[in-house]
Every structure is written in C-alpha cells, then in structure tokens.
Amino acid sequence: MEQKDVDGFVERLKERIDVLYVDRRGRNASVRCPYCGDSQKNPMSAHLNIRLKNPEFLIWRCVRCEAKGAVSPDFVRDLRCFDDGALRMAHANLSRARKKFRPKTGGGFHRLKLPIHLDRDACRRLGYVEDRLGISIPPSKAGLNYSIIADIGWFIKVNGLKLEEEPKTIKRLAREGIGFLSSDHSQLAIRDTTGNWKKRYYACMLYGEDPFSNSLFAVPKEVEAMTERVILVMTEGAMDLLGVSYHILPDLAERRDVIFAAAGGKYFASALKAVRTRGFLNLDVRFYADAEVGLPFFRWLKREDSLLKHEKIEVNYNSIGKDFGMKREEIKLRRAIV
Numbered sequence: 379m380e381q382k383d384v385d386g387f388v389e390r391l392k393e394r395i396d397v398l399y400v401d402r403r404g405r406n407a408s409v410r411c412p413y414c415g416d417s418q419k420n421p422m423s424a425h426l427n428i429r430l431k432n433p434e435f436l437i438w439r440c441v442r443c444e445a446k447g448a449v450s451p452d453f454v455r456d457l458r459c460f461d462d463g464a465l466r467m468a469h470a471n472l473s474r475a476r477k478k479f480r481p482k483t484g485g486g487f488h489r490l491k492l493p494i495h496l497d498r499d500a501c502r503r504l505g506y507v508e509d510r511l512g513i514s515i516p517p518s519k520a521g522l523n524y525s526i527i528a529d530i531g532w533f534i535k536v537n538g539l540k541l542e543e544e545p546k547t548i549k550r551l552a553r554e555g556i557g558f559l560s561s562d563h564s565q566l567a568i569r570d571t572t573g574n575w576k577k578r579y580y581a582c583m584l585y586g587e588d589p590f591s592n593s594l595f596a597v598p599k600e601v602e603a604m605t606e607r608v609i610l611v612m613t614e615g616a617m618d619l620l621g622v623s624y625h626i627l628p629d630l631a632e633r634r635d636v637i638f639a640a641a642g643g644k645y646f647a648s649a650l651k652a653v654r655t656r657g658f659l660n661l662d663v664r665f666y667a668d669a670e671v672g673l674p675f676f677r678w679l680k681r682e683d684s685l686l687k688h689e690k691i692e693v694n695y696n697s698i699g700k701d702f703g704m705k706r707e708e709i710k711l712r713r714a715i716v
C-alpha cells in the first residue's frame with residue numbers, strides 16, 4: 379500500500395458514502411460510525427476517524443464509542459460501501475495490518491493464567507467490587523468465574539507481560555486498580571478502587587496497540603454451541619454485567635444457552651458482531667443499558683442489523699440509577715421492547 383493507494387481509497391469511499399470529511403493536512407478522514415450510529419441529532423456529524431498517513435494509515439477509531447480496528451473489507455461493507463476497488467484495497471490493508479500487528483500480539487489469541495489465591499491487598503480490592511454491588515465473590519472464583527484480576531502485579535509477572543506503561547504507572551494501577559480481563563485476553567479494563575483517578579477506568583493493552591483486539595468482557599461459562607437459539611445478555615461494562623447476573627438474572631447464570639457479555643463501551647453493534655463471529659447467529663438479545671443510551675439508539679441498531687431487523691429486542695434500564703453496577707436495592711427495572 380502506498381500513499382496514492384490510500385488517496386484512491388478515500389476517493390472511492392467519498393463517491394459511495396454521504397458524509398466524509400478529510401482534514402486540511404490530509405491526515406484523517408472522518409465518517410459516521412456504523413457501530414454506535416453516531417450523532418442522532420446531527421446527521422452530518424462524523425466521529426469515526428480513519429488515519430491516512432504512515433505509519434498507521436488505514437487504522438480507524440471512533441471517538442464517540444471507542445470502537446477501533448484496521449480498515450478491512452468488513453469495515454468497508456459496514457460503511458455501506460460495496461465498491462470493488464475500495465474492497466480490494468481494504469483487503470490489502472488488512473493483510474498489511476496483520477503482518478504488522480499479529481506477530482507482536484501473538485495472532486490475537488492468548489490464554490493467560492488467572493489467579494486462584496488472593497493475598498490480603500487483592501482481597502481488599504475485590505472487596506471494593508463486592509461493596510459496590512452488595513454481593514460476595516469467593517476469592518478463588520473471582521478470576522476463573524468472572525475474569526476479575528484483583529492482583530494485577532501478580533498477573534503481569536506470572537504471564538510475563540511487557541506493558542508499554544511506565545513502571546511507576548504500572549505500580550499504581552496494580553496498587554489501586556482492579557482489572558476485568560477481555561474475553562480475548564488482550565486487554566484489561568482497570569477500575570479505580572480509590573476514587574482518586576481522573577477517569578474511573580484505565581484501558582490497558584496487554585500486547586501493545588492492536589486493532590484486532592476487542593474489549594468484549596464475558597462471564598466465562600459453558601455455552602452449548604449447537605443450541606438453536608442463544609440468549610445474549612449484554613451490558614455496557616463489566617460491573618453492570620456482574621450486577622445483572624447476580625441481581626436480576628441469577629436463574630440464567632447456570633444455563634448453557636445463555637451468554638453474558640459486556641461491550642466494554644457503547645459500541646454494542648461491534649460487540650454483537652464479535653459474538654456472532656463465534657458462531658452464534660440466532661440470538662435473543664437483551665440489553666441492560668445505561669440511562670444515556672436511549673431507545674432511538676436501539677431502534678437504529680435494529681434497523682441497521684440484518685439479523686435483528688425482524689426480531690424483538692429487549693432493552694432494560696435502571697430507572698433509579700444510571701446503570702446496573704449497583705446494589706440490588708438501587709436497581710429498579712424499566713423494560714422496553716424495540
């Protein structure tokens with residue numbers, strides 16, 4: 379891929395899609411994000427940026443929902459562009475990006491060791507999650523049953539991870555944070571347990587920047603792959619997911635036709651796709667959403683999704699709180715069918 383190919387790619391996209399801006403220096407193209415639906419108020423605003431210059435050209439990221447990836451044929455089709463030339467270039471870009479990122483990140487497949495024993499400090503950090511949710515999680519099960527990493531220092535050491543963060547930063551993250559491991563074992567969403575961080579969560583890439591990783595967080599359990607229809611319970615964050623599985627749907631937690639997954643942000647559309655690429659196409663989708671993600675978003679999601687178009691999807695809100703990462707008595711369910 380040379381710069382002229384990138385320029386040609388942008389030209390082809392421009393002919394096919396309505397909203398596309400290139401900044402003055404030609405570093406970025408912005409298009410509307412097909413994963414979060416972008417602004418519903420302003421149909422001309424575009425929050426998904428595609429990098430056009432070396433060394434990272436044709437890597438994209440939405441600043442609204444944080445979805446990200448390498449430009450691939452799938453991505454181009456998601457933008458509703460079916461131009462042969464653009465798809466060919468996307469294909470070439472994907473091979474290039476794989477060559478660049480995959481060797482570093484082990485091909486996107488990792489199996490990391492999870493903790494079974496927790497020391498006193500780790501138990502204290504786990505206690506933070508338990509207090510927020512009003513639940514009790516046996517320390518021996520936090521890692522294996524819920525992918526919770528209460529001892530980040532231990533986790534980094536036994537798995538031989540080499541993080542890009544400064545040693546000082548890693549120490550602080552380990553001392554003050556509790557991690558939720560993504561289902562592909564590529565990243566940790568680290569939650570502040572002290573209330574002193576600027577942001578509640580820190581996204582820690584375990585194998586460096588990787589456009590192929592996903593931040594989907596799932597409660598690991600057995601799911602029957604041949605089941606005709608699978609119930610997908612989806613929340614925004616890992617804490618919400620724990621809240622829902624403990625407080626709202628404890629009966630479903632043991633069933634083998636149910637997947638519990640958190641999108642790791644607001645990009646439910648890409649999380650949905652990540653579940654489908656594992657072979658689960660026939661889904662009964664139940665969202666447990668944050669207050670700020672309104673019903674218009676879910677109507678949009680349904681309209682745009684060929685497999686959901688004719689289905690009913692359930693959207694649940696907590697009418698007394700913002701989300702579901704809370705105690706049982708702080709949750710009052712409000713349900714809508716879209």
Ligand SMILES: [Zn+2]
Pocket residue numbers: 411412413414415416425426440441442443444445645
């Ligand atoms: Zn987005």
